[in-house]
Amino acid sequence: MNATLTEVSRNTKRVFRPVQNGQPVQITEHGKTIARISPDYPTVTMSPEEFRALPISDEDLNNAINKAIAESRQ
Amino acid sequence: MTAYLDTSALIRAWRLKVAPKGYVTRSHSLAEFYSTLTGGLTARIAGVETRIKFTPRDAAQGARETFSGMDFKDLTPVQTLAQLDIAAKKNIQSANIHDLMHAAVATQSGCSEIVTTNEKHFKLVTKLKLTDPADFLAKH
Numbered sequence: 001m002n003a004t005l006t007e008v009s010r011n012t013k014r015v016f017r018p019v020q021n022g023q024p025v026q027i028t029e030h031g032k033t034i035a036r037i038s039p040d041y042p043t044v045t046m047s048p049e050e051f052r053a054l055p056i057s058d059e060d061l062n063n064a065i066n067k068a069i070a071e072s073r074q
Numbered sequence: 075m076t077a078y079l080d081t082s083a084l085i086r087a088w089r090l091k092v093a094p095k096g097y098v099t100r101s102h103s104l105a106e107f108y109s110t111l112t113g114g115l116t117a118r119i120a121g122v123e124t125r126i127k128f129t130p131r132d133a134a135q136g137a138r139e140t141f142s143g144m145d146f147k148d149l150t151p152v153q154t155l156a157q158l159d160i161a162a163k164k165n166i167q168s169a170n171i172h173d174l175m176h177a178a179v180a181t182q183s184g185c186s187e188i189v190t191t192n193e194k195h196f197k198l199v200t201k202l203k204l205t206d207p208a209d210f211l212a213k214h
Contacts, residue, residue: 022123039123041116041123041125042122042124043114043124043126044119044124044126044127045126045127045128045129046126046127046128047128047132048088048089048128048132048136051089051126051128052091054117054119056118058206058208060117061089061117061191062082062086062191062206064117065082065085065086065110065115066191066192067115067116068110068113068114068115068116069081069082069106070169071113072106072109072110072113073106073169073172074169
């Protein structure tokens, strides 16, 4: 999702709502992206066995792995 | 003909507690595996997007177990530079170079398929068959 700098100052709560739901928001000014607001997820450290017991669909797991690898390469 | 398993496929194997035997990967996959598990991945737990991290010790141990039967193949520096030329011609940029390198090792090693969760990006860099890890690991 995109929001302009003007929208951030006029309607901050609306701009941040998607972030609270886990979606990043790109902030633009005059059509150019100037910032990105990302959700701050709660973090847990798990044992491999705890992770293996988590019910995650194949599709969700693939997406999570692809995203994590992409982040680790940055 | 054998199969090439990229980092994502080996993370799937690790979750299933499977150590694939005799398939090809490259040394760099070890570092990516460790980096991804210690950096964490985001999944929904009880309806909440949560960052799940693993300790460095568990990541290192997981790599040791999961990669124990893998056949490591790597590019020489000259071959790597040749791949960079190919990347430049194809206008491959940023982190996509890593997928190109995985695909180059797969091709050079005579693999008939690449096992990966990332079909979308590999499609851009190889014509080899792409197989989802869940399907591959269920059959092997």
